[in-house]
Amino acid sequence: MQPSQPEKERPVVGQWVEGLDVPVVNERAVRASAGILFLGGFSTWLWGVVTDDLQPMRIFGIVFVIEMMLRRFVGTGLTPTLLLGALITRPQRPEWVEARSKLLAWRVGSECLWRGASGDQHRHLGDQRIAARNTTDHTPGTI
Template identity: 35%
Template sequence: MGFLPEYGEKVPGYDVRVLNEREARAAAAILFVGAFIGLTNGVMLQTAVFSKYFISFFTLDFLIRILNPRYAPSLILGRFFVQNQTPEYVGAMQKRFAWGLGFIIAVPMFYYLVISFEPNPLKVLVCLICMFLLFFESAFSICIGCKMFNLFMKEKATHCPGGVCEIRVKDDVQKFNPLQKIILIFTTIAVIWGTYAYFTELKDRTIFVKKMKELFMSDEALEQMQYEQDMAEFEEEEF
C-alpha cells in the first residue's frame, strides 16, 4: 500500500473509517510529558535546547498524522504501550481535523522557537494551550478539536470517544446528586483559588514563580527590577 491510502482504517461494523482512540490518547500523553519537560527546562534552567528538539518532533509528527497516521512516530509509540488493550474506534475525519489544528499551532511555534528564536509571553501561552489540549485528550479522552469539527463541517462527526456524538441518556452512575454538585462547586473554587494563591501570595519563594513572573513582565519592568536589585546589592556593599 502507498504512503497516502484512504484516511483511517476500514473496520467491519463501522460506516466510516476509524482510528484507535487508545493509541491517540497514549500518544497525547507522551507528547504532554515532552511539552512539560520542555516548559520546566525553559522556566527552571532557562534553556530551550530540549524544546527545540521536541517542537521539531511535534511539528513533523502532526504533519505525518494529517497525511497518514499509520506512520506517525508518537502514534506508533502509543500503539506499543496499548497493543494488548481492546481498541476503541473513533471516526477518523474528526481526528484528522483536530490534528490539523494541532499542526497549525505547531508551525508558528516551530518558526519562533527553532528557526528564529524569539520567545515571548504570547508564544509561551500558545505552548500552554497546546499542553492543555494534550492533557484533556490523554486524561479525559476529550478531543476539543474533534468537537470543533461539527462547527465547521456540514457532515457531523460520528463514533466520538465515549460515544458523546450519539444522543443517549446518562446512566444513574454518571449523574450528580445535590451533595455531589455542592462538592464539585467547592472543589472547583478551591482549585482556582489555590492556583491564584500560588502565583500571587507566595511571591518569589519558588524559582518557578519568580521565572513565570519575569517571563510575563515587560522590558521596562524587567529593567526596573534589575535596577532595584543592583541598588540593593550596592547598599549592602556600602554597609
C-alpha cells in the first residue's frame, strides 16, 4: 500500500498537468480564442465604420466582457471561445504555460475594458478641454 498524495484542488484558471507543479493553460488554445475574439471585434468595428451602426460593437463588447469575467471567476474550462480554441487546436501538441501570467493579462485587459466602458478616460479629457478653453483669451485683436 503506497501513501496517497494529497489531491490538488482544481484551480479557477488553468488545470493541473502531470509532471508540472503549477496550474497551466494551453497557450495554443488561448491564442486561437484570442484570434476568434479579434475576428469578432474587427468585424463589428468594420461594420460600424461602413454602416455607421454601432449596435453590433455594443453587443460584441458585452460578449467580450462576459467572456473575460468567465475566464477570471468561473474558470477557463467553461468559456465558449476557449473551448472552441481548444477544439480547433486539438490535433496540435499542447504548449503548456503557467496560468498565473494569463490571469494577470486577463485582469489588466478587464480593467482597461472597464475603464473604457465606464468613461473614466473621457471625463479626464473633458476636464482638460474645459480648463484649456477657460484659460484662452477670446478678446478681439489678441494673438
